[in-house]
Amino acid sequence: MEKTKYIIIGNSAGGIGAAEAIREVDGAGTITIISDEAYPAYSRPLISEYLAGRYTLEKMLYRPAGFYEQNGIRTLLGEKVTKLDAAGHTLTLESGGTVTWEKLLLATGGTPIVPRMDGVDLQGVFTFNKLDDAMAIDEFLDRSKRRVRAVVIGGGLIGASVTEALVKRDVAVTIVEMKDRVLNTILDEEASALEAEALAGIGVTIITGHTAEEINGYASGEVRGVSLDNGRLLPCEMVILAIGVQPRLDAVHDSGIEINRGIVVDRSMAASVPDIYACGDVAEAYDFVYGENRLTPIWPNAYNEGRVAGRNMAGVPTEYEGGTAMNAVKYFGVNILSAGMVTPPGDGYDTVTRRYNGIYKNVIIKDGLIVGMVFAGDIEKAGIVYNLMKDGVDVNSFKDVLVADDFSLASLPEDIWRTKLALLTSEVASGIRAIEEPEEAVFDE
Numbered sequence: 001m002e003k004t005k006y007i008i009i010g011n012s013a014g015g016i017g018a019a020e021a022i023r024e025v026d027g028a029g030t031i032t033i034i035s036d037e038a039y040p041a042y043s044r045p046l047i048s049e050y051l052a053g054r055y056t057l058e059k060m061l062y063r064p065a066g067f068y069e070q071n072g073i074r075t076l077l078g079e080k081v082t083k084l085d086a087a088g089h090t091l092t093l094e095s096g097g098t099v100t101w102e103k104l105l106l107a108t109g110g111t112p113i114v115p116r117m118d119g120v121d122l123q124g125v126f127t128f129n130k131l132d133d134a135m136a137i138d139e140f141l142d143r144s145k146r147r148v149r150a151v152v153i154g155g156g157l158i159g160a161s162v163t164e165a166l167v168k169r170d171v172a173v174t175i176v177e178m179k180d181r182v183l184n185t186i187l188d189e190e191a192s193a194l195e196a197e198a199l200a201g202i203g204v205t206i207i208t209g210h211t212a213e214e215i216n217g218y219a220s221g222e223v224r225g226v227s228l229d230n231g232r233l234l235p236c237e238m239v240i241l242a243i244g245v246q247p248r249l250d251a252v253h254d255s256g257i258e259i260n261r262g263i264v265v266d267r268s269m270a271a272s273v274p275d276i277y278a279c280g281d282v283a284e285a286y287d288f289v290y291g292e293n294r295l296t297p298i299w300p301n302a303y304n305e306g307r308v309a310g311r312n313m314a315g316v317p318t319e320y321e322g323g324t325a326m327n328a329v330k331y332f333g334v335n336i337l338s339a340g341m342v343t344p345p346g347d348g349y350d351t352v353t354r355r356y357n358g359i360y361k362n363v364i365i366k367d368g369l370i371v372g373m374v375f376a377g378d379i380e381k382a383g384i385v386y387n388l389m390k391d392g393v394d395v396n397s398f399k400d401v402l403v404a405d406d407f408s409l410a411s412l413p414e415d416i417w418r419t420k421l422a423l424l425t426s427e428v429a430s431g432i433r434a435i436e437e438p439e440e441a442v443f444d445e
């Protein structure tokens, strides 16, 4: 049986954040990162760029070659953890071995939800969550002799990402969305409508208010089409299941670790069992907008939570200041940034809204504090609004300027902009830029 001081399951945003934070304070303790993906850490959000043909794996790697070696990090890649014995500090690998730890981090991320319906095992049905998925779709398209028709089931972030890539690959795409509009969890009605218009503009068909009931196949095992709940058949050769992602808990079940929707952690990212921590998409970490722990599955949160976990694992008490669901993406030519609540959840909320030249900005305020924002078309200064939200600044006296077309730091009362100037160079601001321009940034703090 092998023994390692620190074991990290997951070689992605959370795992890398933790390993780096550990090394900053403990240069000697052995670190092992285990992942069932076979690649060095790559940017998951860029799998759509890979599929679109704009990125190679090499360009998606966000740490230099030699990163693991230089930091004394041992990797077990392509290796799955099948079982955890929390009390015995031992985990079991699919290949048969066991490893023991002093401190363990679960940075196992999310796994796509596969609906229970006939046909999900047919050839031509894919999920879109990892590089291997993008590679499999790529190969399928390369093998196809004529123009492929795809049905994307689910019009959320993953559905939008894969649609964008498929359109670039000249695939005819139909999105089937159960709710009444696309991107409904991250956008309000108006911003959704702008995205729907942009999608229609690039030839994507959107069917809302309906669900897929069955994927139909030929005797050969290939996809023939998708049947909807209204009896309509959408003929297609390819189906992408994009109805959502859930925390990946397969190694954790029966371990005694407390799980709600994700792994329950405190502000030090410690799980309910001693010496075990969790971060990223698998963990319910503190959300400063809601003032409670929730799933906030985005890249910068995973990385920051990983850093906090790593420091605590290495014995340096550190508290996670909190994150929130913040998405800054460019789909179909429309820049969007949304964060916190995207629609007021009840009475007692104030909104400031502005529309001009195809641009839409909406900020939601409660008791003077920003609790949510949706910017579409122009997100250049959205980072300032996000920072005001994060810092809990009372904006009541100047709320209208937040959505003005010429809004800038100088629009804020002087005492506030002087402090914000420093914050704008903070990691939150760079996190926002990072997602917009992943090729440059991403993943430096």
Ligand SMILES: Cc1cc2nc3c(=O)[nH]c(=O)nc-3n(C[C@H](O)[C@H](O)[C@H](O)COP(=O)(O)OP(=O)(O)OC[C@H]3O[C@@H](n4cnc5c(N)ncnc54)[C@H](O)[C@@H]3O)c2cc1C
Binding pocket: 009, 010, 011, 012, 013, 014, 015, 034, 035, 036, 037, 044, 045, 046, 047, 048, 079, 080, 081, 082, 107, 108, 109, 110, 128, 129, 130, 157, 158, 161, 248, 250, 251, 279, 280, 281, 282, 297, 298, 299, 300, 302, 327, 328, 329, 435
């Ligand atoms: C298509 C797509 C687009 C996205 N776009 C954005 C975006 O624009 N902006 C943004 O902020 N976020 C985006 N995200 C979300 C972002 O990628 C995640 O929030 C982030 O990757 C979470 O990091 P993580 O370290 O928690 O987990 P993950 O990145 O999910 O990594 C977890 C790793 O652990 C491995 N693992 C899990 N269980 C085991 C086990 N039992 N044994 C061995 N290995 C295991 C997994 O295989 C995986 O490699 C996107 C995600 C997808 C899929």
